[in-house]
Amino acid sequence: MPKSKERCREIREEMRNTILRKSLLYFARNGFAGTKISDLSRNIRIAQGTIYVYFESKEDLFKEILRIADYKEELRQVRVLSRLPLSARVKLGKLSERVLERLKNDEMFAAKIALNTQIMLEGSGDCSALDTSYQSEIFSLTAKIIEQGQREGTAVEGSPMKLADYYWGVVYLYALKSLFTTHYEMISADDLERTVLK
Amino acid sequence: MPKSKERCREIREEMRNTILRKSLLYFARNGFAGTKISDLSRNIRIAQGTIYVYFESKEDLFKEILRIADYKEELRQVRVLSRLPLSARVKLGKLSERVLERLKNDEMFAAKIALNTQIMLEGSGDCSALDTSYQSEIFSLTAKIIEQGQREGTAVEGSPMKLADYYWGVVYLYALKSLFTTHYEMISADDLERTVLK
Amino acid sequence: MPKSKERCREIREEMRNTILRKSLLYFARNGFAGTKISDLSRNIRIAQGTIYVYFESKEDLFKEILRIADYKEELRQVRVLSRLPLSARVKLGKLSERVLERLKNDEMFAAKIALNTQIMLEGSGDCSALDTSYQSEIFSLTAKIIEQGQREGTAVEGSPMKLADYYWGVVYLYALKSLFTTHYEMISADDLERTVLK
């Protein structure tokens, strides 16, 4: 008797997500070239062949990872925040607290940030593969908050985009630290804010 | 013919340095796993075999690169600076200006910082390979300057080591940017100082 | 419930035959190495696992195919024909007409001939797997008819076995054509006869 079609789809979806989730961490830590399918599959505790049931190639798997490692949720938060009737200082305070909180507790979040920023840095090559629109909108929204801060006299002078870039660069820096280092001293929200606030 | 022998050694030394210099950049950009000897040799415009005349293996080459990519010169500067009868604010100002200046103009400097920090992050694995003593002394000297700043009331509160780590982390961040991005906005010395100064 | 059991056996037999029939065509067209179980099962519209309910392995399936792709029926016809009180010319004429007729209309027949001849050509390897006695009896009966023709002065000179081999070789040739080509010009019975008749 055939398996129920529905159940089958569920199982597939579940396995696919397991592979994606575990691979995200692996790729973030070891890079594309440094990740071997054999190690990866041992890490996920599946056979090498199983990966190829769900993905066409190592590269395809990597691209799918980048697709799911987007900033949809983060963007939503920043959007909401930027619209609230708050001072830039408060907005950046709340944002920083949330971001650092997740960096500490959610390894996947750190991996996502690390992977995306790496791709953005290497850039050029295969931009097509990656939808960077979420990221760039986060940057421009952050820049707007900084601009608001400059008008309010709480943010430092300088190009808001440069400062936003600086702010998220520091987030990337601590994403790397949390990915690679077991014992490290996390900066405080104050430290992070200081990139853009007086 | 002692002179000819001398000349021979010179030529050898020159080739060896060329390989080291070009490889430093290549490894910094592509990582160890992402660097193929075939690509590397094409980049240097020598035959693959030539690399093995000067280095025992890819790993040996990499270790030699790390050996020359030390912070001897930087350490010297920081040492001198920390001993001068200056305020912490001025010391950090001068340090920041010099570091950002080199980051902009000296690609090798950026590569050196990127490579070292990467190794430090991945850490654990082969610490033996890398002499991190220069780096850690720079860190502790920077921490001392920050401590001085805290006494003088110009530096922010918090663990001086954490703040030094933050300061150099940002330097690493912009080393990466200058390595990978062609057009980017460099932060100012003020921006960099703000990681640790009020 | 004896009836239900009987019915069950029937269904099994039916499925088994479907697999054998469809596989015969597939193997004839693509060869053993060129036939993937995944493609085959998709072609039959069953799951891959189902094949293994009826056959132990790909090789077992192939051997079973060769077992059913015998020349029992053809042998019977040639036997009857060779015993009739007819001239060699008439015998070969009737044989040629029947063979070409089936080649045109019965894809399974073409596949059978193609597969068997291929196996005979590659030969040596696994002769054990294939009972070539039917085939060789057809050859020797054909040789006898040719001998008769030589006595009657209608067949060309030369070793009767060589000529029989030639005759059936041409049949193989057009079996291949009908298997692979959609539009081709079939030779006439006269053309086929001419391999052995003046």
Added chain:
Amino acid sequence: MPKSKERCREIREEMRNTILRKSLLYFARNGFAGTKISDLSRNIRIAQGTIYVYFESKEDLFKEILRIADYKEELRQVRVLSRLPLSARVKLGKLSERVLERLKNDEMFAAKIALNTQIMLEGSGDCSALDTSYQSEIFSLTAKIIEQGQREGTAVEGSPMKLADYYWGVVYLYALKSLFTTHYEMISADDLERTVLK
């Protein structure tokens, strides 16, 4: 000191040809799917990697083989023959003798014919890869000789193209035999001619 550029090219050309020549036989005997790179390289007595120094992939190697396994030389002969002021019977006699001679003595010739005809039969798929123009010109020249024979009353009736196809089909048949069978009885030029001559 670098190897002489010229000598290098020679060595490369030589090895490339060795691989092509030996692979032609191997692919002709075992087909594309049935040919393993490991077996092939063992057969040529080189390392597997060496094949990839000269060819991008197994498929690329196969395509190159088809490119060299053309009928340029055969076409030249048929062209000359068809222009000579001879009767069709004599032309076909000479052609048949030459072809059967080469089939017996030149394994490469048999492999070439076997491979090309196989490709032509499977056809459709990747016609682009193979230049079939030589082959089709041989066919049409042969058809013209047959037409001449029909006018002279020596060739049998029927579509000249069909008969040319038949003639070369038989050549393919005995190419297969000479490739696969060690002991077989080769047909005579007379036998071959009889496909198209009365």
Added chain:
DNA sequence: AATGAATGAGTGTTCATTCAT
């Protein structure tokens, strides 16, 4: 010393086969 063709261990990928459902 410098070369680049040759190597083979190691990596990515396929596919016959198994097995829980």
Added chain:
DNA sequence: TATGAATGAACACTCATTCAT
């Protein structure tokens, strides 16, 4: 019994390393 996801041995291919020139 029929299914198709999971498996891992076998295959295609890569790349650090060697070596004859």
